[in-house]
Structure formats: structure tokens, C-alpha cells
Amino acid sequence: MKRLLTIVCLSLFTWLPVGAVGANAPAQQLVIDTTTKLLALIESEREQITARPVYIYELVEGTIFPHFDFERMGRLVLGKHWRKASKTQREQFVKEFSFLLVRTYATAMMDYTGQEVIYLPYREGKKKDDVLVRTEIDQKGGFPIPIDYNLHLKEGEWKVYNVKIDAVSLVLNYRTTFSGEIRKLKGIDGLIAQLQKRNQAARNGQ
Numbered sequence: 001m002k003r004l005l006t007i008v009c010l011s012l013f014t015w016l017p018v019g020a021v022g023a024n025a026p027a028q029q030l031v032i033d034t035t036t037k038l039l040a041l042i043e044s045e046r047e048q049i050t051a052r053p054v055y056i057y058e059l060v061e062g063t064i065f066p067h068f069d070f071e072r073m074g075r076l077v078l079g080k081h082w083r084k085a086s087k088t089q090r091e092q093f094v095k096e097f098s099f100l101l102v103r104t105y106a107t108a109m110m111d112y113t114g115q116e117v118i119y120l121p122y123r124e125g126k127k128k129d130d131v132l133v134r135t136e137i138d139q140k141g142g143f144p145i146p147i148d149y150n151l152h153l154k155e156g157e158w159k160v161y162n163v164k165i166d167a168v169s170l171v172l173n174y175r176t177t178f179s180g181e182i183r184k185l186k187g188i189d190g191l192i193a194q195l196q197k198r199n200q201a202a203r204n205g206q
Contacts, residue, residue, distance in 0.1 A: 027131045027151045028122055029157040030067060038063040049062070054205050056106045057099075069152070070098045071158035076162065077174045085188055093188065096195035103202050118144065129153035142197060 041059050042049070074094045075082045082090065094139050120134040130152045136144035150162040163170040181191045 007157075013072055025122055028119065029134055030158050031133065031149070032119075034064060034067055054203060057102050057203070060105045061099075061102050065098060065102065067157075067159060068098070068101075070094045070159045072154075072159075072161045073097070073171060076171045077178060079175055079179070081179070081188055089192065091186055092192050093195075096192055096199055099194060099202075101201045103199070117147075120202075125150075125152075126193075131158075138177055 003005065033149060038059065041063060042056070045055065049059075071090075071094055074090065074097055077097065078085065078093065085093065116138045118136045118138060120136065122134060123132040125131055130150070133149040133151060135147045135149070137147060138144055146166055148164040149160055150164075151158045151160050153159075161171075178191060181194065182188055185191055
């Protein structure tokens with residue numbers, strides 16, 4: 001799971017457009033523009049990140065994550081547990097789950113070594129408000145790694161709600177992991193508490 005997450009994060013930081021990206025591909029353009037902005041911020045704020053490493057969480061949270069639909073991701077990840085959860089539990093889970101991804105993205109940025117990502121033509125879904133953005137990570141001396149991003153239009157903005165790495169769904173991976181944790185911890189409250197503990201430790205620089 002950790003390796004898959006790192007690959008996803010790195011791909012979002014290293015888009016290499018192939019062919020023209022115009023008005024008919026707004027979801028693609030969104031990712032390119034957002035990535036350019038984040039990389040510029042990291043470069044300009046590098047001294048502050050070095051002095052206060054947790055600052056990188058703020059950069060990721062403020063730049064990348066407004067373009068993710070965490071509520072939909074949470075619903076897909078929790079599956080039947082989402083339907084059983086209260087409104088408060090859902091909100092708490094989405095909050096902690098989103099910061100879990102912030103931590104993962106931040107770690108991936110620190111591990112970035114300049115991999116290039118080839119940006120392929122996107123595909124429209126069955127509905128006009130759903131698209132598949134396709135990429136491949138160039139592995140020097142090896143086979144490229146295909147990564148697909150599912151985005152949908154929500155309140156006039158494109159949002160990422162799932163990622164597939166070599167046909168393996170990030171959402172389904174988390175569903176399996178969290179389902180086991182919920183059983184082990186005897187309920188969704190136990191999972192939320194575990195995520196809160198780990199996230200708080202990260203916020204404290206631990």
C-alpha cells in the first residue's frame with residue numbers, strides 16, 4: 001500500500017504533457033496547473049520547510065487537496081460501514097482520512113527524484129461529468145507504470161475520487177485495509193481514533 005501511494009503522489013508532481021491540452025480537456029489542465037503551482041511553492045518555501053518540516057503539510061493541503069472529493073472517496077472506501085455511520089462519524093472519518101493522504105503526499109514529495117510522467121489522452125465516462133485521466137510513469141530501463149485518475153464534476157469543479165495503479169484501485173485497497181481495522185478495533189470509532197492518533201503525531205513532528 002505504501003509503495004502504491006508513493007507512486008500516485010509522485011505522478012501528481014511530475015506531469016509531462018504529451019500533445020495539446022485545450023479547452024476540451026479541463027480535468028487534465030486542472031492537474032497540470034495545480035502541480036505547477038505546488039512545485040513552485042515548494043521551491044520558494046524550501047527554507048521554511050527545512051526549518052519547520054510540518055509546513056509541507058500546509059502546502060499540500062492548501063494546493064492539491066481542494067481538488068479531491070474526499071466525501072465521495074470516504075463513501076467508497078468505507079462501503080457498508082459508511083451507510084451505518086452517523087453524520088458525525090462520517091465527518092470525522094473524512095477529516096482524518098484526508099490528512100492521512102496529506103501525510104502520504106508530503107512524504108512522497110520528499111522522496112521525489114525526478115521521475116517523468118507521460119500524459120495520455122483522457123477518456124470520457126458513461127456520464128459527461130465523469131472522466132478518466134490516464135498517465136504512465138517512465139521507469140528508466142523498465143516498463144512504464146500506468147496510472148488512471150477518475151474525476152467527476154462537482155458543483156462546477158473537477159474532483160479526483162479514485163486512482164488506479166496498474167489496474168489496482170487505491171479506493172479498493174483502502175477499503176480492504178480499513179475493513180480489517182474496523183473489525184480489529186471493534187467499530188468505526190476505533191478506526192477514527194487510530195487515524196487521529198497517527199495524524200496528531202505527524203502534526204507534532206513525530
